[in-house]
Each structure stands twice: as structure tokens, then as C-alpha cells.
Amino acid sequence: MTQGRYQGKIRPGQGRIGEAANSESAPPPPDQDAICAFRLERIRARLRALDYAGIVVTDPINIRYATGSRNMQVWSMRNPMRYCFVATEGPVVLFEFIRCEHLSSHLPLVDEVRPAQPWLYMAVGSRMPGFALKWAAEIADLVRNHGGGNLRLAVDRCNPEGIAALQKMGVDVRNGEDVMEPARAVKCPEEVAAMRCAVSACDAALHVMRGKLEPGVTEQELWSWLHAENIARGGEWIETRLLASGPRTNPWFQECGERRIEAGDLVAFDTDLIGAHGMCVDVSRTWLCGDVKPSEEQKDLYRTASEQIRHNTGILKPGLSFREAGEKALQLGSDFLPNRYTLLYHGAGLADEYPALFYPEDWEACGYDGVLEVNMVICVESYIGRVGGREGVKLEEQVLITENGPEPLSSYPYEERLGWND
Numbered sequence: 001m002t003q004g005r006y007q008g009k010i011r012p013g014q015g016r017i018g019e020a021a022n023s024e025s026a027p028p029p030p031d032q033d034a035i036c037a038f039r040l041e042r043i044r045a046r047l048r049a050l051d052y053a054g055i056v057v058t059d060p061i062n063i064r065y066a067t068g069s070r071n072m073q074v075w076s077m078r079n080p081m082r083y084c085f086v087a088t089e090g091p092v093v094l095f096e097f098i099r100c101e102h103l104s105s106h107l108p109l110v111d112e113v114r115p116a117q118p119w120l121y122m123a124v125g126s127r128m129p130g131f132a133l134k135w136a137a138e139i140a141d142l143v144r145n146h147g148g149g150n151l152r153l154a155v156d157r158c159n160p161e162g163i164a165a166l167q168k169m170g171v172d173v174r175n176g177e178d179v180m181e182p183a184r185a186v187k188c189p190e191e192v193a194a195m196r197c198a199v200s201a202c203d204a205a206l207h208v209m210r211g212k213l214e215p216g217v218t219e220q221e222l223w224s225w226l227h228a229e230n231i232a233r234g235g236e237w238i239e240t241r242l243l244a245s246g247p248r249t250n251p252w253f254q255e256c257g258e259r260r261i262e263a264g265d266l267v268a269f270d271t272d273l274i275g276a277h278g279m280c281v282d283v284s285r286t287w288l289c290g291d292v293k294p295s296e297e298q299k300d301l302y303r304t305a306s307e308q309i310r311h312n313t314g315i316l317k318p319g320l321s322f323r324e325a326g327e328k329a330l331q332l333g334s335d336f337l338p339n340r341y342t343l344l345y346h347g348a349g350l351a352d353e354y355p356a357l358f359y360p361e362d363w364e365a366c367g368y369d370g371v372l373e374v375n376m377v378i379c380v381e382s383y384i385g386r387v388g389g390r391e392g393v394k395l396e397e398q399v400l401i402t403e404n405g406p407e408p409l410s411s412y413p414y415e416e417r418l419g420w421n422d
Contacts, residue, residue: 026200030193030277036068036109038188040092046183047088047154053147054087055154055176056139061350062156062180064278067094069104074237080157081118085139090146119162129161136165143171154179181354185347187375191279192400195377195409198235198275199398202283203412205229206271215263215290219243219256226271235275239351243269245289250385250392251339263290266298268394272352280348282379283410284396286418294418298391302418304336305384305393312344313380313397316406320372322357329359332384337361339392341383348377348398376401377409
């Protein structure tokens with residue numbers, strides 16, 4: 001869609017505060033086999049382009065992307081006791097947590113499931129170097145058997161002992177993030193369908209959560225409703241606790257606590273959730289608590305954030321470079337710029353992903369270039385809070401890049417009484 005999505009006085013999906021979404025209108029489920037086949041080919045295309053023999057992934061999100069397998073996702077993010085080898089031309093071998101091989105034996109694109117060889121410190125203690133050598137020997141054997149003489153192997157995350165062990169086995173270790181992040185950046189139609197399911201479930205959860213916002217509720221109590229409703233609708237976890245109220249909204253990034261929300265407070269949050277089908281839903285809204293009129297300062301903050309979201313969404317299109325997006329983005333005033341969000345845009349898929357697009361002021365420090373493509377999913381960020389001000393406004397929209405421009409995926413309404421349509 002084009003910028004016209006934002007021009008009307010009523011935003012699609014708008015309803016009464018606290019009104020639950022109609023489950024009958026939920027998007028149809030995606031074809032998971034098609035998703036898995038597309039993802040595996042994206043990885044292999046990237047491996048071929050870089051001339052690598054294969055990749056070993058230990059990040060559970062990358063394992064899921066490569067195989068469709070999930071197992072103790074959050075736990076295994078800090079305890080890498082499962083991993084996967086993907087040959088550029090050859091098998092997909094999943095190394096599963098001990099006695100969990102049955103969880104993934106049915107997956108159509110996994111050629112073999114083996115028990116993992118754990119070598120993290122919790123499992124092996126001071127014996128880590130020896131166990132790392134056992135792990136590396138098995139990986140090196142796969143590289144030699146299926147690499148056709150090519151010993152260049154990408155690895156996404158690995159402790160120094162593992163890198164040293166692979167190198168001792170003659171393996172040329174390369175950066176696996178340089179394979180996986182670009183591969184994950186472009187979605188197939190079925191992945192987009194999966195994301196629509198996750199967004200629809202999140203929208204419904206937000207309606208329930210909004211209905212629980214009343215004076216006296218604590219930030220943590222309000223936040224708990226998003227967790228519960230996400231999980232009840234097939235979601236998995238929430239990656240942050242970014243919900244703040246009143247004076248805790250400025251500056252941004254304070255996580256929810258025991259503060260009781262008062263009538264007239266702004267309540268700002270960022271969903272940061274992994275939802276249905278493992279898809280990330282990363283949208284932000286700011287609400288006004290209670291049946292009260294907003295102050296002129298609150299409306300000014302909200303109007304500024306709204307303008308930033310509208311403008312910065314409207315410029316997105318295929319072929320736009322990351323640097324151009326930053327240069328064409330709405331320029332903030334000097335009273336807002338010091339408290340700006342850390343970036344203007346970022347990708348989303350199975351989590352927050354590549355690319356990250358930065359403010360021009362931050363380009364020299366951390367910017368990098370690239371080009372937006374059709375079927376990228378991009379999150380448009382805004383945080384508006386004056387230096388020394390009492391409150392701030394956080395808004396964020398998740399959009400699909402189409403041939404005709406950006407299509408917002410969430411239908412959850414913005415706050416008209418704060419000035420969304422002013």
C-alpha cells in the first residue's frame with residue numbers, strides 16, 4: 001500500500017477501547033512446509049554466493065529458520081546444547097539435546113538427527129577444551145564428507161574454544177551471521193501469512209490489555225495481560241519488559257515495575273513479542289489512562305510522534321537505500337533529538353533482524369548501507385520526549401515492503417484523543 005493508508009480519519013481496525021478482535025476474521029494459517037523449503041534455499045543460496053561448504057548454527061532462532069525445529073527456545077539461547085549443520089550441497093544434520101531426538105525426527109528437511117555433543121561450561125566445567133575438540137571433530141568430518149574439498153565453514157555463535165578446536169581440525173571458520181541475517185531479511189508469501197497470523201493475535205491481545213488499563217493498576221499487572229493473551233493465542237515469549245507510565249516514560253527504555261498508573265498518565269509500551277508461528281510482532285503504542293482530557297503537552301508529543309511514523313513509513317519503497325531512508329526521514333527538533341530512539345527502522349521476522357537503519361546523526365558511528373527489497377518486513381520507530389520533560393510517547397509500526405510501497409500489518413488503533421488524526 002501507499003501513504004494513503006494513513007490519510008483517512010478512521011484507521012482500519014479501529015474499535016472501542018478493550019474490544020476483543022473477532023477470531024472469525026483471523027488470517028488463515030500458513031503452509032509450514034513451504035516456509036521451511038524457502039528458508040533452507042535462502043540459506044544455501046547465501047552459502048553458494050560466499051563459496052562456503054556449509055554452516056553450523058547454534059542460535060535457536062537460526063536453528064528454527066534452517067529446520068523448522070524448536071526446543072526450549074529461550075533456555076537454549078544461553079545454553080547452546082543443540083545445533084545444526086547445513087551443507088551447501090548435502091544433508092541437514094540436526095544435533096538435538098540429549099533424549100530429545102524424537103522432537104524433530106519427523107521434519108521433512110532434516111536428513112538426520114543426532115544427539116548433541118555439549119561443551120558449554122555448565123555441562124563440562126574445566127573439561128571444556130577436550131569436549132570442544134570432540135564437537136569440532138564431528139563437525140569437521142561433516143565438512144570433509146560434504147564440502148567437496150571446500151573447508152570454509154560459517155558458524156553463527158561460538159565460544160573461543162570451539163573456534164580454536166575447528167581451526168585445529170583444519171576448518172576455515174567464517175562469520176555465520178553474514179549468512180543468516182541477509183538470508184532471513186526477505187520473506188516468502190507464506191512467511192508473510194504467518195506474520196499476519198501473529199500480528200492479528202497480537203492485536204487481539206492489545207484490545208484485552210487496553211481494557212485492563214484503569215487507574216490503580218500497576219505497570220507489571222498491565223504488562224502481564226499481553227504475556228497471557230499472546231501465549232493463549234499460540235505465541236511464545238516476550239523479549240523485553242518495555243512498558244512505562246507517567247514520569248517513567250521519559251527518557252525511554254525503563255522497564256515495567258510496581259508503579260501504580262494514575263488517571264491522566266501516558267502509558268507507553270513496545271510489544272517485542274515472539275508470537276504465533278514464531279513470528280516477531282514489534283509494535284508500540286502510547287495510551288492515556290482514565291476518562292480524562294489530555295494535556296496540550298501530551299497532545300503535542302503524540303502529534304509529533306504520529307507525524308514521524310506517517311512520514312517515515314510513507315517514504316519506504318523497494319530500491320530505497322538504507323542511507324537514503326535516513327536522509328529522507330523526518331528531522332526532529334533540537335528539543336527531541338537528544339532523546340531520540342536508537343534507530344529509525346529495523347527488520348523483523350523470527351525476531352528483530354537485519355537491517356538496522358539509523359538517524360543521519362548516527363550514520364558515521366554505526367550506519368551501513370543496503371537496499372530495501374520487496375517482502376522485507378520493516379519496523380518504523382518513534383520515540384518523542386523532550387529533554388527534561390515529564391513524559392514521552394513511543395509509537396512503532398510494522399510494515400511489509402510491497403511493490404507499491406509500505407503496507408502496515410497491524411490494525412490496532414492509535415489514540416485519536418491524543419491527536420493521531422490532528
